[in-house]
Amino acid sequence: MSTTKATKRLTERLTLTLFMVSYSSTHKVSSTSFEDKPEFPGSRSQYVHKLEFLHPEILQGIPVYRVMNRNGKIIESDQDPQLTKDTVLKMYKDMTLLNTMDRVLYESQRQGRISFYMTNYGEEGTHIGSASALDPRDLIFGQYREAGVLMWRGFTLDQFMNQCYGNHLDFGKGRQMPVHYGSKKLNFVTISSPLATQMPQAAGAAYAFKVQKKGLCVVCYFGEGAASEGDAHAAFNFAAVLDCPIIFFCRNNGYAISTPTKDQYKGDGIAARGPGYGMITVRVDGNDVFAVHNATKHARDICVSQNRPVLIEAMTYRIGHHSTSDDSSVYRSVDEVSYWDKQDNPITRLRHYMENQGYWDDEMEKEWKVESRKMVMKAFAAAEPRKKPNPEYLFTDVYDKVPPHLQEQLKEMKKHVQQYKEHYPLEQHEKMS
Numbered sequence: 067m068s069t070t071k072a073t074k075r076l077t078e079r080l081t082l083t084l085f086m087v088s089y090s091s092t093h094k095v096s097s098t099s100f101e102d103k104p105e106f107p108g109s110r111s112q113y114v115h116k117l118e119f120l121h122p123e124i125l126q127g128i129p130v131y132r133v134m135n136r137n138g139k140i141i142e143s144d145q146d147p148q149l150t151k152d153t154v155l156k157m158y159k160d161m162t163l164l165n166t167m168d169r170v171l172y173e174s175q176r177q178g179r180i181s182f183y184m185t186n187y188g189e190e191g192t193h194i195g196s197a198s199a200l201d202p203r204d205l206i207f208g209q210y211r212e213a214g215v216l217m218w219r220g221f222t223l224d225q226f227m228n229q230c231y232g233n234h235l236d237f238g239k240g241r242q243m244p245v246h247y248g249s250k251k252l253n254f255v256t257i258s259s260p261l262a263t264q265m266p267q268a269a270g271a272a273y274a275f276k277v278q279k280k281g282l283c284v285v286c287y288f289g290e291g292a293a294s295e296g297d298a299h300a301a302f303n304f305a306a307v308l309d310c311p312i313i314f315f316c317r318n319n320g321y322a323i324s325t326p327t328k329d330q331y332k333g334d335g336i337a338a339r340g341p342g343y344g345m346i347t348v349r350v351d352g353n354d355v356f357a358v359h360n361a362t363k364h365a366r367d368i369c370v371s372q373n374r375p376v377l378i379e380a381m382t383y384r385i386g387h388h389s390t391s392d393d394s395s396v397y398r399s400v401d402e403v404s405y406w407d408k409q410d411n412p413i414t415r416l417r418h419y420m421e422n423q424g425y426w427d428d429e430m431e432k433e434w435k436v437e438s439r440k441m442v443m444k445a446f447a448a449a450e451p452r453k454k455p456n457p458e459y460l461f462t463d464v465y466d467k468v469p470p471h472l473q474e475q476l477k478e479m480k481k482h483v484q485q486y487k488e489h490y491p492l493e494q495h496e497k498m499s
C-alpha cells in the first residue's frame with residue numbers, strides 16, 4: 067500500500083472513531099466500547115469480525131419431547147403426569163370412540179349417505195392429550211381434523227352425526243360441509259374450509275382475552291400444510307408482538323393432502339419457525355398422549371401467567387386418506403402407512419400403559435368395542451332419517467335483517483322449487499313458510 071493510501075485509511079479510521087465517540091456520548095450508549103455492542107433497533111446481536119453465514123444444515127434438529135416409550139413405559143418418572151385412573155380411561159375411551167365414529171362415518175360417505183368425511187386416524191393422541199390439559203373455558207379454533215378435542219369437551223355422538231348429516235338439529239342448519247363442527251357452549255369456534263382462516267382470528271381473540279384480563283387462553287390448531295399460508299405468518303407475528311395468550315398447536319402429520327413435508331419446507335419443521343417470531347416453542351411426540359398433555363399444560367401456564375404465545379409442534383402421522391376425496395395409495399406406500407398404524411400408534415401405546423398399570427385387559431377391550439360401536443350406530447341411525455333444515459335458511463343468519471335483494475332471491479327460490487317440485491325432495495325438509 068502506498069504511503070498516501072495508508073495515510074488516507076488512517077484518517078478515515080480516526081474520523082470514524084471520533085464520530086463514534088461523539089455519537090456514543092450524545093446517544094448514551096451503555097457499552098464501554100461502541101464497537102462491542104451494536105445498537106441497531108430490531109436486533110439483539112453482537113458484532114463479529116469474521117464473515118460467517120448461518121448454515122441451517124449444521125444446526126441439530128429440535129428434539130422431540132416424549133414421556134412414554136412405545137411399550138407404554140414412562141421413561142423418566144418425574145415426567146409422569148400422574149393422571150388418575152378415571153382420566154386415563156376417559157382418554158382411552160375417547161380416542162377409541164373417535165376411531166369407531168370415523169370408521170362408521172367414512173363408510174357412510176362411501177355408501178353415498180353423507181357427502182364428505184375426514185378421519186382422524188393416527189392423530190388421536192394430539193387431540194386428547196391437548197384437550198385434557200386445557201380449561202374448558204379456553205377458546206378453541208380448529209382446522210378440521212380435531213374432532214377428538216370436541217369429543218373430550220362433551221360434544222355428543224348425536225351432535226357429530228347431526229352435523230355430518232346436515233339435518234335440522236345441526237347447529238349450522240345444514241349450511242356447512244360435514245366435519246365443520248362448532249359449539250358455542252363448548253367454546254369451539256365453527257370450522258372454516260379455507261386453510262389458516264382460523265389463525266389470525268385466533269390471535270385476535272387471544273388479544274381480546276388479554277385486554278379483558280380473562281385469565282384464559284386461546285388454542286389454535288393447524289396442520290403443517292396450513293402453516294405455509296400467509297395468514298399463519300400474520301397470526302404468529304401479531305400474537306408475538308402483541309404478547310397474546312395463545313397456544314399455536316401444529317399437528318405435523320407428514321402430509322398436506324398428497325404433498326409430503328419434504329416438498330413443503332426446507333427447514334426443521336414448524337417448530338424451527340417459533341424462535342424467529344420470538345415465541346416460546348416445543349416439539350413433542352404427538353403419538354404420546356402424556357407428552358402432549360404435559361406440553362400443553364405447561365404452555366397454558368406460560369400463556370396465562372405471562373401473556374405470551376407458545377408454539378407446540380406435535381409430530382404425528384395421518385394414517386387415513388386426507389379425506390373421502392383422496393386416495394393416498396397413489397402417493398405413499400402401504401408399508402409406510404402400516405408402520406405408523408402398527409408400530410407407532412397413539413392408541414396402542416396408551417393401551418400398553420393401561421395394561422401395565424392393571425387398568426385394562428382383553429376382556430374389557432372386547433366389551434368396550436361392542437358397546438362403543440352400539441353407541442355410534444344408535445346416533446347414526448337416529449340422525450339419518452331426521453328432516454333436513456328449512457331451505458329458507460340459505461338466506462338467513464348473515465345479516466341481522468334479510469336485505470331486500472336477498473328477499474327477492476328467496477322469493478325466486480320458492481317459486482322455482484314449487485314450479486319444478488318433482489326435482490326437489492322437499493318432503494325431506496322442514497316446511498318452508
Ligand SMILES: Cc1ncc(C[n+]2csc(CCOP(=O)(O)OP(=O)(O)O)c2C)c(N)n1
Nearest residue numbers: 211259260261289290291292319321322323
Ligand atoms: C386456502 C386453501 N388452499 C387449499 C385448500 C385445499 N386443502 C384443503 S386441506 C389441504 C391440506 C392441508 O394440510 P395440513 O394443513 O397439513 O392439514 P392435514 O390435512 O394434514 O390435517 C389443502 C391443500 C384449502 N382448503 N384452502
Ligand SMILES: [Mg+2]
Nearest residue numbers: 289319321322
Ligand atoms: Mg398435514
